[in-house]
Amino acid sequence: MTTAIVVMARIGSTRLPGKVLKKIGSRTVLEEVLDNCHPIPGAGVVVCAIPENSCNDALIAPAERTSAIVARGSETDVLSRYAKAAARAPWSSV
Numbered sequence: 001m002t003t004a005i006v007v008m009a010r011i012g013s014t015r016l017p018g019k020v021l022k023k024i025g026s027r028t029v030l031e032e033v034l035d036n037c038h039p040i041p042g043a044g045v046v047v048c049a050i051p052e053n054s055c056n057d058a059l060i061a062p063a064e065r066t067s068a069i070v071a072r073g074s075e076t077d078v079l080s081r082y083a084k085a086a087a088r089a090p091w092s093s094v
Helices: 029-037 054-065 078-087
Strands: 003-008 043-051 069-073
Touching: 003 029, 003 078, 029 043, 029 054, 043 054, 043 078, 054 069, 069 078
Parallel strands: 003 043, 043 069
Antiparallel strands: none
16 A cells, blocks of 8 residues: 655744744755655655645745645645645545
Protein backbone atom coordinates (compact mmCIF):
# COMPACT_ATOMS: atom_id res chain seq x y z
CA MET A 1 0.00 0.00 0.00
CA THR A 2 1.25 3.46 -0.85
CA THR A 3 0.83 6.30 1.60
CA ALA A 4 -0.01 9.93 0.99
CA ILE A 5 1.46 12.32 3.53
CA VAL A 6 -0.62 15.46 4.08
CA VAL A 7 1.08 18.52 5.56
CA MET A 8 -1.17 21.41 6.59
CA ALA A 9 0.30 24.90 6.18
CA ARG A 10 -1.04 28.43 6.41
CA ILE A 11 0.27 31.96 6.74
CA GLY A 12 -2.16 33.08 9.43
CA SER A 13 -0.61 31.79 12.63
CA THR A 14 -1.60 33.99 15.56
CA ARG A 15 1.59 33.48 17.58
CA LEU A 16 4.08 33.72 14.71
CA PRO A 17 2.44 34.80 11.44
CA GLY A 18 4.26 33.57 8.35
CA LYS A 19 6.32 31.02 10.28
CA VAL A 20 6.20 28.50 7.41
CA LEU A 21 8.01 31.02 5.21
CA LYS A 22 10.75 31.78 7.74
CA LYS A 23 14.18 30.78 6.49
CA ILE A 24 16.36 27.93 7.70
CA GLY A 25 19.55 28.67 5.83
CA SER A 26 18.49 29.32 2.25
CA ARG A 27 15.19 27.42 2.40
CA THR A 28 11.84 27.98 4.06
CA VAL A 29 10.53 25.95 6.97
CA LEU A 30 7.82 24.63 4.66
CA GLU A 31 10.38 23.36 2.14
CA GLU A 32 12.34 21.62 4.89
CA VAL A 33 9.25 19.93 6.30
CA LEU A 34 7.96 18.78 2.91
CA ASP A 35 11.37 17.54 1.74
CA ASN A 36 11.76 15.57 4.96
CA CYS A 37 8.48 13.77 4.23
CA HIS A 38 9.53 12.37 0.84
CA PRO A 39 12.00 9.75 2.17
CA ILE A 40 9.55 8.34 4.74
CA PRO A 41 9.22 4.61 3.99
CA GLY A 42 6.02 3.93 2.04
CA ALA A 43 5.43 7.58 1.18
CA GLY A 44 4.17 7.68 -2.36
CA VAL A 45 3.21 11.33 -2.47
CA VAL A 46 3.40 14.44 -0.29
CA VAL A 47 0.44 16.82 -0.38
CA CYS A 48 0.59 20.33 1.05
CA ALA A 49 -2.87 21.48 2.16
CA ILE A 50 -3.23 25.25 2.23
CA PRO A 51 -6.21 27.59 2.64
CA GLU A 52 -7.88 29.03 -0.45
CA ASN A 53 -7.62 32.70 0.52
CA SER A 54 -5.11 34.78 -1.43
CA CYS A 55 -2.82 35.56 1.52
CA ASN A 56 -1.72 31.91 1.36
CA ASP A 57 -0.73 32.08 -2.32
CA ALA A 58 2.90 32.58 -1.23
CA LEU A 59 2.95 28.95 -0.04
CA ILE A 60 2.42 27.50 -3.50
CA ALA A 61 5.90 28.06 -4.94
CA PRO A 62 7.84 26.65 -1.96
CA ALA A 63 5.59 23.58 -1.90
CA GLU A 64 5.96 22.99 -5.62
CA ARG A 65 9.76 23.32 -5.38
CA THR A 66 9.70 20.17 -3.24
CA SER A 67 7.54 18.23 -5.73
CA ALA A 68 4.63 18.24 -3.29
CA ILE A 69 1.11 18.34 -4.65
CA VAL A 70 -0.71 21.51 -3.57
CA ALA A 71 -4.33 21.19 -2.45
CA ARG A 72 -6.44 24.17 -1.43
CA GLY A 73 -9.46 24.27 0.83
CA SER A 74 -11.30 26.17 3.50
CA GLU A 75 -9.25 27.98 6.13
CA THR A 76 -11.91 27.48 8.79
CA ASP A 77 -13.00 23.91 7.94
CA VAL A 78 -9.73 22.07 8.51
CA LEU A 79 -11.26 18.60 8.10
CA SER A 80 -12.65 19.57 4.70
CA ARG A 81 -9.25 20.92 3.65
CA TYR A 82 -7.61 17.69 4.77
CA ALA A 83 -10.16 15.60 2.81
CA LYS A 84 -9.54 17.68 -0.33
CA ALA A 85 -5.81 17.13 0.10
CA ALA A 86 -6.27 13.36 0.48
CA ALA A 87 -8.40 13.34 -2.65
CA ARG A 88 -5.49 14.86 -4.62
CA ALA A 89 -3.43 11.68 -4.20
CA PRO A 90 -3.28 10.01 -7.63
CA TRP A 91 -4.78 6.73 -6.39
CA SER A 92 -7.37 8.29 -4.07
CA SER A 93 -10.95 7.09 -3.95
CA VAL A 94 -11.99 9.84 -1.51
